[in-house]
Amino acid sequence: MLSDTELNVVVLGLGYIGLPTAAVIARTGAKVLGVDVTESVVETVNSGRVHIEEVDLDGLVSGVVARGALRASAQIAPADVFVIAVPTPFAADHAPDITYVLQAATTIAAVLKAGDTIILESTSPVGTTERVRDLLAQLRPDLRVPGRAGEAADVAIAYCPERVLPGRILVELIDNDRVIGGITPRCARKALTFYRRFVRGACVTTTAPAAEMTKLTENAFRDVNIAFANELSLVADTMGVDVWEVIRLANRHPRVNILQPGPGVGGHCIAVDPWFLVHAAPDHTPLIRTARLVNDGKTDHVIAQASAMIEARPDAPVACLGLAFKANIDDFRESPALKVAQALAQRYGERVRIVEPYASTLPAPFDGTGATLIDIDTAIEGCPIMIVLVDHDVFRSVPVEERSDKLVLDTRGIWPDQPAAARQTESLRLVG
Numbered sequence: 001m002l003s004d005t006e007l008n009v010v011v012l013g014l015g016y017i018g019l020p021t022a023a024v025i026a027r028t029g030a031k032v033l034g035v036d037v038t039e040s041v042v043e044t045v046n047s048g049r050v051h052i053e054e055v056d057l058d059g060l061v062s063g064v065v066a067r068g069a070l071r072a073s074a075q076i077a078p079a080d081v082f083v084i085a086v087p088t089p090f091a092a093d094h095a096p097d098i099t100y101v102l103q104a105a106t107t108i109a110a111v112l113k114a115g116d117t118i119i120l121e122s123t124s125p126v127g128t129t130e131r132v133r134d135l136l137a138q139l140r141p142d143l144r145v146p147g148r149a150g151e152a153a154d155v156a157i158a159y160c161p162e163r164v165l166p167g168r169i170l171v172e173l174i175d176n177d178r179v180i181g182g183i184t185p186r187c188a189r190k191a192l193t194f195y196r197r198f199v200r201g202a203c204v205t206t207t208a209p210a211a212e213m214t215k216l217t218e219n220a221f222r223d224v225n226i227a228f229a230n231e232l233s234l235v236a237d238t239m240g241v242d243v244w245e246v247i248r249l250a251n252r253h254p255r256v257n258i259l260q261p262g263p264g265v266g267g268h269c270i271a272v273d274p275w276f277l278v279h280a281a282p283d284h285t286p287l288i289r290t291a292r293l294v295n296d297g298k299t300d301h302v303i304a305q306a307s308a309m310i311e312a313r314p315d316a317p318v319a320c321l322g323l324a325f326k327a328n329i330d331d332f333r334e335s336p337a338l339k340v341a342q343a344l345a346q347r348y349g350e351r352v353r354i355v356e357p358y359a360s361t362l363p364a365p366f367d368g369t370g371a372t373l374i375d376i377d378t379a380i381e382g383c384p385i386m387i388v389l390v391d392h393d394v395f396r397s398v399p400v401e402e403r404s405d406k407l408v409l410d411t412r413g414i415w416p417d418q419p420a421a422a423r424q425t426e427s428l429r430l431v432g
Contacts, residue, residue, distance in 0.1 A: 181211025264336025322390020
């Protein structure tokens with residue numbers, strides 16, 4: 001077994017998962033090369049800085065780069081372990097797109113040698129790890145691949161999905177349990193040995209397809225439960241009941257734990273991965289499909305609510321609070337808050353002000369809309385209408401006396417003390 005100081009690791013993809021993973025591995029003493037196709041990302045990492053917002057990541061990257069344990073490049077190099085952490089988006093028809101995964105495997109094939117381990121971490125449809133194996137077998141017929149060469153395989157191939165929470169990635173990369181699925185049991189054991197170098201949580205081995213489906217199941221579970229909360233919010237709105245109060249009281253039952261509603265569901269996992277299951281078995285996933293439609297429909301409902309409120313106050317500036325898909329991060333991928341704010345900006349132009357403490361400029365979807373980026377204090381001073389889309393801590397900290405005269409649509413339930421008169425008009429309820 002190679003010692004930490006002898007181990008060479010390549011991480012393909014330096015995004016929200018790849019960069020923290022590369023840095024954590026480098027901290028163990030291994031030599032890590034991070035490969036990314038974006039030159040600005042390579043330059044940023046090699047300067048010891050980060051291009052994403054994540055708690056304590058900047059200090060960790062700075063340290064491992066300074067020690068020479070981590071460097072970035074657009075070009076791959078030989079290694080002992082290759083970790084694929086590239087995106088897996090879906091197409092317009094919600095079919096999963098594993099193009100980036102297969103491109104990463106093709107890149108690895110050029111430098112692959114006997115004894116190496118390839119681990120796919122990207123969230124992928126069931127069967128993707130086997131497709132990686134088949135592609136490597138095609139590109140490198142000189143190497144015996146697992147599942148086709150019995151116990152005599154030259155390389156090991158496994159799947160181990162990330163299961164971390166943005167804002168806690170560095171902690172959860174180490175402390176959370178990991179599910180490791182090998183093409184063969186020997187592949188799983190070899191990947192297990194690698195993860196044991198930096199993971200304190202339990203590492204459980206299984207088959208690659210089971211590990212792939214486990215990841216999709218985890219995110220579909222969350223999506224279905226959020227859909228229930230979002231559907232409750234629609235029912236409560238129709239009945240004129242405060243959904244936040246209903247959920248708080250219902251959760252006092254010892255076997256009830258309802259999640260919190262919001263303007264929809266976002267992020268690179270929960271808003272995407274359930275579609276992989278639907279695409280794989282469309283006749284057997286009505287619940288998962290419906291949950292996706294409910295959560296996407298909640299975003300449209302919030303846009304309609306906000307539009308009605310804005311039109312009730314002609315010419316009044318409106319502040320949209322937050323663009324990220326969850327609190328206290330700078331990740332806007334699949335964000336329902338971004339979708340709501342963008343729709344309002346396109347409709348109401350210069351009346352719309354965006355407050356996003358984790359952005360220095362507005363994202364491209366706001367180009368040409370006339371919307372402007374302001375801070376929370378400016379919003380409090382100049383915007384009589386406020387639409388809470390993200391529960392950032394800085395928004396939670398606004399006391400009631402600073403917003404008591406505002407007309408508020410609170411999609412996150414962070415201001416339960418907001419005066420009722422400022423939450424509704426005679427013809428429109430604006431609860432959750």
